[in-house]
Amino acid sequence: MRRKQVVTLTILAVVIVIAYFGVATIKSYLKTIEANLEQLTTTPISDVDMSQVADGVYTGSYHAFPMTAEVRVTVKDHRISGIELAKHINGRGSQAEAITGRVVEAQTLTVDAVSGATYSSMVILRAIENALNSATEQR
Numbered sequence: 833m834r835r836k837q838v839v840t841l842t843i844l845a846v847v848i849v850i851a852y853f854g855v856a857t858i859k860s861y862l863k864t865i866e867a868n869l870e871q872l873t874t875t876p877i878s879d880v881d882m883s884q885v886a887d888g889v890y891t892g893s894y895h896a897f898p899m900t901a902e903v904r905v906t907v908k909d910h911r912i913s914g915i916e917l918a919k920h921i922n923g924r925g926s927q928a929e930a931i932t933g934r935v936v937e938a939q940t941l942t943v944d945a946v947s948g949a950t951y952s953s954m955v956i957l958r959a960i961e962n963a964l965n966s967a968t969e970q971r
């Protein structure tokens with residue numbers, strides 16, 4: 833009987849230790865996500881001088897865990913003629929994909945985020961910004 837109690841207490845101690853470290857890991861994970869999302873929304877997106885962008889197709893990506901976007905931006909006559917969303921891992925923010933049309937229509941990155949999909953919208957805008965910035969760096 834004594835041996836059974838020792839085994840039970842040992843198992844209980846192991847479960848408590850695992851639970852404690854599991855909760856700490858989850859809290860750390862959530863803090864990282866919160867920091868990524870905070871940075872995503874507080875760092876302004878810069879508009880790119882399209883007069884400096886040559887015709888071509890430029891790729892860009894951005895990752896703010898848990899979201900990722902990869903885009904191909906087509907530029908013709910110093911205007912954004914199309915944006916293809918090559919990859920968009922978004923959780924529940926798939927409606928943000930409409931932002932590519934807003935950017936093409938407005939010819940600027942300073943468009944409003946899609947309501948209900950702010951973070952995913954920002955990730956897509958940052959991917960577009962990175963694509964266009966890579967175009968100006970190639971000059």
